[in-house]
Amino acid sequence: MTRIAMIGGGPKCLFALLELNDALTSIQETPVRVDVYDPYPPGAGRVWNTGQPRELRLNVNSRIIDASSTLCLQSFDQWRAVSGENAGGEDTYPARALVGEYLREQFERLVEDGCLNLAHRPSVVTGIVRQGAQWEVFSEQGSELYDEVVLATGHGLAGYRSEGMLGGALSATQLTVEREADAMGKVPPGSKVLIRGAALTAYDVVLALTEGRGGRWEQVTRNGLAAVRYLPGGQEPARITMTSRSNIPMSPKPQRIPGPLREVLDDFRTRIRRWGAANAAPSGKATDRPEADLDALWQMLLACALRCARHSGIRASATELCNTVLAGQSQAFSAINSPAEKLRASLRANRRVDPATHEWIWSIVWSGLYAQLVQALSRIQWRTGDRERFNRLAANLERMAFGPPEPTALKLLALFDAGILQQEPSADAVTAEAIVIDAVTAPVGVLSGPAPEGRPAHSLFGSLLANQEIQIRRAERGLLTDTDGTCLNARGERSESLAALGRPTEDPTLGHDTLNRTLHPEYRAWAQRIATKITSASQKVAP
Numbered sequence: 420m421t422r423i424a425m426i427g428g429g430p431k432c433l434f435a436l437l438e439l440n441d442a443l444t445s446i447q448e449t450p451v452r453v454d455v456y457d458p459y460p461p462g463a464g465r466v467w468n469t470g471q472p473r474e475l476r477l478n479v480n481s482r483i484i485d486a487s488s489t490l491c492l493q494s495f496d497q498w499r500a501v502s503g504e505n506a507g508g509e510d511t512y513p514a515r516a517l518v519g520e521y522l523r524e525q526f527e528r529l530v531e532d533g534c535l536n537l538a539h540r541p542s543v544v545t546g547i548v549r550q551g552a553q554w555e556v557f558s559e560q561g562s563e564l565y566d567e568v569v570l571a572t573g574h575g576l577a578g579y580r581s582e583g584m585l586g587g588a589l590s591a592t593q594l595t596v597e598r599e600a601d602a603m604g605k606v607p608p609g610s611k612v613l614i615r616g617a618a619l620t621a622y623d624v625v626l627a628l629t630e631g632r633g634g635r636w637e638q639v640t641r642n643g644l645a646a647v648r649y650l651p652g653g654q655e656p657a658r659i660t661m662t663s664r665s666n667i668p669m670s671p672k673p674q675r676i677p678g679p680l681r682e683v684l685d686d687f688r689t690r691i692r693r694w695g696a697a698n699a700a701p702s703g704k705a706t707d708r709p710e711a712d713l714d715a716l717w718q719m720l721l722a723c724a725l726r727c728a729r730h731s732g733i734r735a736s737a738t739e740l741c742n743t744v745l746a747g748q749s750q751a752f753s754a755i756n757s758p759a760e761k762l763r764a765s766l767r768a769n770r771r772v773d774p775a776t777h778e779w780i781w782s783i784v785w786s787g788l789y790a791q792l793v794q795a796l797s798r799i800q801w802r803t804g805d806r807e808r809f810n811r812l813a814a815n816l817e818r819m820a821f822g823p824p825e826p827t828a829l830k831l832l833a834l835f836d837a838g839i840l841q842q843e844p845s846a847d848a849v850t851a852e853a854i855v856i857d858a859v860t861a862p863v864g865v866l867s868g869p870a871p872e873g874r875p876a877h878s879l880f881g882s883l884l885a886n887q888e889i890q891i892r893r894a895e896r897g898l899l900t901d902t903d904g905t906c907l908n909a910r911g912e913r914s915e916s917l918a919a920l921g922r923p924t925e926d927p928t929l930g931h932d933t934l935n936r937t938l939h940p941e942y943r944a945w946a947q948r949i950a951t952k953i954t955s956a957s958q959k960v961a962p
């Protein structure tokens with residue numbers, strides 16, 4: 420019997436187990452037992468918990484959600500069409516709670532109809548220690564031995580408090596994903612609210628305090644364009660101020676990629692794949708890796724942006740496009756003082772009412788080539804300084820490419836126009852008389868900041884690091900893993916039977932914190948490894 424412990428029962432755990440179940444269906448009486456540790460119901464986990472308020476919506480197009488398997492052939496969109504939740508097929512960004520229902524249902528099917536002998540352990544894991552060929556997993560319920568462990572802790576547990584969070588501040592999650600009536604009561608109608616953060620988590624808070632309190636949206640037409648107007652419910656704060664260091668708002672996601680640009684992107688996808696092959700690690704060992712030529716990759720992205728700009732009929736030099744990424748905004752945008760007007764300008768460019776902005780060009784390039792970048796950049800060896808530079812520039816590009824969907828951007832704009840919402844630089848924020856809400860999310864990986872200074876975010880990773888079972892490279896925050904998710908230890912060797920999937924592995928992997936099941940193949944390779952192990956063990960004992 421192979422005993423597996425999954426630490427964290429969110430979507431990554433679900434996808435890995437669905438894959439394992441499908442790989443083992445031909446074996447009768449599977450000699451495997453899987454325990455999923457998570458205080459939340461698995462499948463949905465904490466982020467997609469079904470109890471969260473309905474105004475919290477998906478940030479990506481629902482068509483990417485697919486937890487289908489031999490047990491249920493339906494993607495999320497097919498599932499909700501059958502259950503009558505999206506009869507017209509028009510709701511592209513549904514409530515997260517509904518996504519959670521789908522994910523939870525797939526996990527329940529796996530328990531009832533799958534072959535994994537699957538059990539949910541509703542408790543927090545506090546430590547993992549190697550005991551010979553096995554792992555001792557410590558939880559609030561005691562400890563147990565397992566043959567295989569998977570770390571899939573994603574965004575971590577409830578109750579995260581960011582560094583620099585003020586003493587009396589509320590955390591965004593108390594008002595959103597893990598809403599507490601008590602916390603909502605601390606933000607009375609008519610109050611002044613100051614939010615630390617001006618990105619997706621802050622937008623959740625804004626919607627929770629307006630739409631979530633009875634405010635409504637009226638469809639209107641402004642300057643010939645569809646827009647929304649906010650109709651106050653009377654229970655919202657008088658003023659909500661979002662704050663951020665750069666004070667640059669996220670750009671709404673592009674609605675669609677025009678045909679000619681798709682051809683340009685196709686060409687560069689091939690080039691990036693080639694770059695990835697030339698710069699990939701020759702083996703799993705950390706020490707074998709050549710240093711990647713990041714300058715060549717940036718030149719490629721710049722060439723792609725230039726061609727996209729030309730095909731979009733806008734003037735943009737290489738220097739201008741380059742400076743847009745370095746500064747986080749174009750010169751044209753920096754000349755617009757108000758974040759609300761920047762948002763309006765982005766929406767107009769998105770709809771092609773106004774000419775494309777440099778930000779729009781970069782959003783097409785970054786999101787259009789993202790799948791290839793994820794593959795090409797995974798586990799590369801960085802030259803000194805390249806890692807830090809990449810993180811800085813990638814953060815700017817993500818603000819241009821992975822902002823709110825258009826319906827959310829329109830709601831924010833309506834709140835700006837109604838005088839309820841504003842945004843200002845953190846440095847100017849006046850906290851006196853304001854209710855402060857912290858909407859700064861935990862960094863990717865498992866440290867509070869880049870190694871070696873960053874501290875482990877949880878005792879679980881602290882003990883694994885102390886025992887040298889895992890490795891975090893300098894200037895990174897996430898675990899270095901092999902292509903099947905197996906962690907590499909401090910010597911760069913495979914820490915056999917210990918794997919990590921998703922956000923804990925970010926930095927060495929890119930964009931792993933997503934519902935998109937096709938972007939990262941590690942969970943599949945993990946399931947294949949386990950299936951091979953179980954199949955060959957069961958063949959040895961077969962009569």
Ligand SMILES: Cc1cc2nc3c(=O)[nH]c(=O)nc-3n(C[C@H](O)[C@H](O)[C@H](O)COP(=O)(O)OP(=O)(O)OC[C@H]3O[C@@H](n4cnc5c(N)ncnc54)[C@H](O)[C@@H]3O)c2cc1C
Nearest residue numbers: 427429430431457464465478543544572573574921933934
């Ligand atoms: C507010 C929010 C909105 C998001 N919206 C989107 C979106 O629209 N689209 C998208 O693609 N992605 C979105 N994401 C990213 C999201 O994290 C991924 O889509 C997905 O949830 C990742 O799955 P996961 O299983 O790796 O991590 P998670 O979903 O974070 O699941 C990890 C699980 O591990 C559990 N856990 C953690 N530590 C322990 C421990 N020590 N012991 C036991 N259990 C533990 C947690 O309770 C949790 O249930 C969003 C994230 C957040 C926080």
